[in-house]
Amino acid sequence: MPDVPIPSREFRRVLGGFASGVTIITAVVDGEPVGMTCQSFFSLSLDPPLIAFSPSLNSTSYPRIRQSGSFAVNILEASQRPLCEQFSRSGTDKWRGVEWRPGVTGSPLLEGALASIDCRLEQELETGDHYLTIGRVLELDSTPGRQPLLFFNGSYEHLSGTRAA
Structure with missing residues (x-):
């Protein structure tokens, strides 16, 4: 079957109906922290423990993250929307006022995050206009009982507190 062109606007509209959590990917390069907002993140494998995220080929932060290895x-908590927006901007001091501690790899673990997953870069594939970046999980931590920051249909959302049957 031949490929049928899918308009970008329609692709975004349909896939925007899939709620996703919001993350900030961090690393340290030459002694300086680097980071970027990313909502294309998912678990990949239990054995071995692998996760994946998909930064844009045009990202200015990702090449530095890759460099760190x-x-x-x-994973951001619902109240961390300002932090999400701070890390999504290019050409600004993303780290101003941000509290963090180094993880086992030295990568920044952000204070107040819902969860943190420290990884070694395992593999990277160039796919369309994004990379598929795979990380081997070396250490992880979470604070249960709090709400995640969600992105749905082009805006930030929160859970209602009611569970599906």
């Missing part, structure tokens, strides 16, 4: 995925 390790990174942390910080």
Whole structure:
């Protein structure tokens, strides 16, 4: 079957209906922290423990993260929308006022994050206009009982507290 062109606007509209958590991917390069907001993140394998995220080929932060050879995925809590927006901007001091501690790889683990997953860069594939970056999980931590920051249909959302049957 031949490929049928899918308009970008329609692709975004349909896939925007899939709620995703929001993360900040962090690393340290030449003694300086680097980070970027990313919502294309998922678990990949239990054995071995692998996760994946998909940064844009145009990202200015990702090449520096790749250079470090390790990174942390910080899953944001609902109240961290300002932090999410701070890390999504290019050409600004993303780290101003940000509290963090180094993980086992030295990658920044953000204070107040819902969870942190410290990884070694395992593999990277160029796929379309993004990379598929795979990390081997070396250490992880979470604070249960709090709400995640979600992105759905082009805006930030929160859970209602009611569970599906």
